[in-house]
Amino acid sequence: MNTVSKIPGKVIRGINSYFFDDSYSAHPLVALRICTGFILLLQFICLRHDIMPMIESNGILRQELIDAQMPWYFLSSYKITQFLSTQFGISELQGLYLLAVIYVTTILTMIAGILTRISAFLLWIIHSAILVSGYYFAYGMDYFLTIFLFYIIVFPTHREYSVDQYLFRLKPVNYTPYVRILQVHLCMVYFIGGLAKSFGVNWWNGISIVKAIVRPDETFFSDTTGLGNYQWLFVAAGIGTIILEIGYPVFIHLQKTRKIWLALTYLMHLSIAVFIDLPLFAATMVLFNIAAFYFPVKTTSGKAISKQEPLPQLQIAHS
Amino acid sequence: MKKAIILLFAAVQFATILYTNIMTEEQSITYVFKHKKEQGYAYKLLEKFPNLFLAYGIYSHYTGTETSYGFYAPNVSNQVIFLFTAKDKNGVPIYTDQIRAHNKDAYIRSLSLGNTYLLRPKKEDTLQNKFLNAMVKSMSLWVIDTHPGTKSIEADMMVYDIATNFKDIKRNKKANYLKLEHYEYRL
Numbered sequence: 001m002n003t004v005s006k007i008p009g010k011v012i013r014g015i016n017s018y019f020f021d022d023s024y025s026a027h028p029l030v031a032l033r034i035c036t037g038f039i040l041l042l043q044f045i046c047l048r049h050d051i052m053p054m055i056e057s058n059g060i061l062r063q064e065l066i067d068a069q070m071p072w073y074f075l076s077s078y079k080i081t082q083f084l085s086t087q088f089g090i091s092e093l094q095g096l097y098l099l100a101v102i103y104v105t106t107i108l109t110m111i112a113g114i115l116t117r118i119s120a121f122l123l124w125i126i127h128s129a130i131l132v133s134g135y136y137f138a139y140g141m142d143y144f145l146t147i148f149l150f151y152i153i154v155f156p157t158h159r160e161y162s163v164d165q166y167l168f169r170l171k172p173v174n175y176t177p178y179v180r181i182l183q184v185h186l187c188m189v190y191f192i193g194g195l196a197k198s199f200g201v202n203w204w205n206g207i208s209i210v211k212a213i214v215r216p217d218e219t220f221f222s223d224t225t226g227l228g229n230y231q232w233l234f235v236a237a238g239i240g241t242i243i244l245e246i247g248y249p250v251f252i253h254l255q256k257t258r259k260i261w262l263a264l265t266y267l268m269h270l271s272i273a274v275f276i277d278l279p280l281f282a283a284t285m286v287l288f289n290i291a292a293f294y295f296p297v298k299t300t301s302g303k304a305i306s307k308q309e310p311l312p313q314l315q316i317a318h319s
Numbered sequence: 320m321k322k323a324i325i326l327l328f329a330a331v332q333f334a335t336i337l338y339t340n341i342m343t344e345e346q347s348i349t350y351v352f353k354h355k356k357e358q359g360y361a362y363k364l365l366e367k368f369p370n371l372f373l374a375y376g377i378y379s380h381y382t383g384t385e386t387s388y389g390f391y392a393p394n395v396s397n398q399v400i401f402l403f404t405a406k407d408k409n410g411v412p413i414y415t416d417q418i419r420a421h422n423k424d425a426y427i428r429s430l431s432l433g434n435t436y437l438l439r440p441k442k443e444d445t446l447q448n449k450f451l452n453a454m455v456k457s458m459s460l461w462v463i464d465t466h467p468g469t470k471s472i473e474a475d476m477m478v479y480d481i482a483t484n485f486k487d488i489k490r491n492k493k494a495n496y497l498k499l500e501h502y503e504y505r506l
Contacts (some may be wrong), residue, residue, distance in 0.1 A: 019329070020322060043424070050425035053461065060418060060429070062457045071449065074375050128381060136435060137428035140390055148381030154328070177325045184333060189388045192340045196389030199348055204395070206481055211395035212496070215430075216479050224482050228489030235398070277423055 023297045024179040026160035032291040033157035036148040037111035054134035076132035099126055113162020117153055124149040141281040182292040187249035194245025206234030213275040335384045343387030351393050398479040403462045405469040412467050427480035459504050476500040
C-alpha cells in the first residue's frame with residue numbers, strides 16, 4: 001500500500017527530472033533553426049521554376065477547385081493574393097512574387113537570428129499558405145518543415161548564436177524541456193511508422209522495398225530486372241526497417257545503443273535520398289535526428305559528457 | 320507556472336499527433352484489409368464533438384501535425400500516372416507526355432497528385448468522384464494552355480504495374496502500364 005502511494009510522487013519526480021533537469025545546451029535548438037532555414041532555402045531554389053503552376057489560380061489544378069475543398073480556416077496563398085488584389089490592386093503574379101521575396105528574406109533573417117520569432121512566424125504563415133494551395137503536390141517533408149517552423153516560433157531557438165542575442169542581451173535558459181519535446185515527437189514518428197509498416201505483409205517479404213525503389217522516371221531503378229538475385233537483401237531491408245523504427249524509442253535512449261541506432265537511422269535516410277530520390281526529405285529527417293539526439297548531455301560544468309567520464313555526482317543524486 | 324505551460328503544451332502536441340495517426344492508420348488498415356474506404360471509429364468519435372473537432376482541425380493544420388507517420392504503410396502502393404495527348408485541329412498529336420517539371424523534386428510532387436486517385440470510391444456519383452474528375456479536367460486545361468494550337472486532349476490514368484512477388488521478379492517479368500480511366504475534352 002505504502003509502495004503504491006509512492007508511485008504518483010515517483011512519476012511526477014521522473015517527469016520533472018526528464019523534462020526540467022538542465023541537461024542540454026542550446027546547440028540542438030540552434031541546429032534546428034539554422035538547418036531548417038537552409039533546407040527551406042534549398043527547397044525554394046529547387047522548386048523555383050515549378051512552384052507557380054502548382055499554386056497559381058490557373059495552374060495545373062485550378063485554385064477555385066482547391067479552395068472549394070478546403071475548410072474555411074485554411075489560409076492559402078490564393079486567398080492572400082486575392083486579398084492583396086482587392087485591397088491594393090496588386091495582380092496575382094505580383095502578389096506571389098511579393099510572397100516569394102518575403103519568404104526568402106525571412107529565411108535569411110531566421111538563419112541569422114534577426115527578430116527570429118517574427119521571421120519564423122511570417123515564414124510559417126507563408127509556408128502553410130503555399131502548402132494549402134499546393135496541397136495535392138505536397139508530401140511528408142512539407143509537414144515536417146511546418147512543424148519545425150512552429151517549434152522555432154515557440155521554442156527559444158534564438159537565444160544563442162543569433163543577432164537577437166546581442167540586440168536584446170538574451171541570457172541562456174534551460175533548453176532541456178524543448179529538446180525533450182523534440183525527442184518524444186521523433187520517437188513517436190518512428191514508432192508509429194514502424195508499427196504501421198509491420199501490418200503490411202509486403203514489408204516482411206521485401207516486396208515493399210522493391211516497390212518503393214522501382215518507380216518509372218522517378219527512382220534509381222525503373223524496372224525490376226536483375227533485382228530477383230538479391231531477394232535476401234530486400235527481405236533484410238524490409239524487416240530491418242521495421243525493427244529500426246519500432247525499436248527507435250528504446251534503443252535511442254540507451255547510452256550503449258544510441259550511436260549505432262543514430263548511424264543506422266542516418267543510413268536509412270541516406271538510402272531514401274539515393275534510391276527513392278528524395279534528398280530533401282532525407283535531409284529533413286536527418287536534421288530532426290540531429291536536433292533531437294545527436295548532441296550529448298552536458299555536465300554540470302557545461303562540458304559534454306564523453307564515454308570515459310563518469311556521470312557527475314549531482315545528476316546521480318537527481319535520478 | 321512556466322513548467323505547467325510547457326507540460327500542457329507537450330501533452331496537447333503529443334495527444335494531437337497520436338490521435339491524427341490513430342485516425343489515419345485505422346482508415347488505411349481498414350482499406351487494405353477490408354477494401355472499405357470509410358472513416359474509422361476514431362474519426363467518427365471526434366466528429367461527435369463539433370467544437371473539439373474544429374479545434375483539432377485548426378491546431379493540427381497550423382502545427383503540421385495533421386499528417387500521419389505511416390509513410391509507405393501498411394504496403395507500398397503502385398504508382399498512378401496521367402498521360403496527356405494534346406492534338407491539333409486535324410487530330411494530329413502535338414504532345415504526348417506526363418506533366419513534366421524542371422526538377423526531380425517537383426516531378427515527384429506532380430506524381431503524388433496521381434496517388435490521390437488510388438483511394439477513389441467505386442460509386443460514380445459521389446462528390447469525391449466528381450471532384451477527382453474535375454481535377455483531371457483542370458490538368459487537361461493546363462496542358463491546353465501551355466501547348467498553343469491544341470484543339471482536343473485525351474487524358475489516360477494508368478497504374479505502373481510491376482511484379483509483386485519474387486518468383487516473377489526472378490523471371491524478369493516486365494513491368495507495364497495498365498489503363499484505369501480515359502478522358503477526352505474538346506475546345
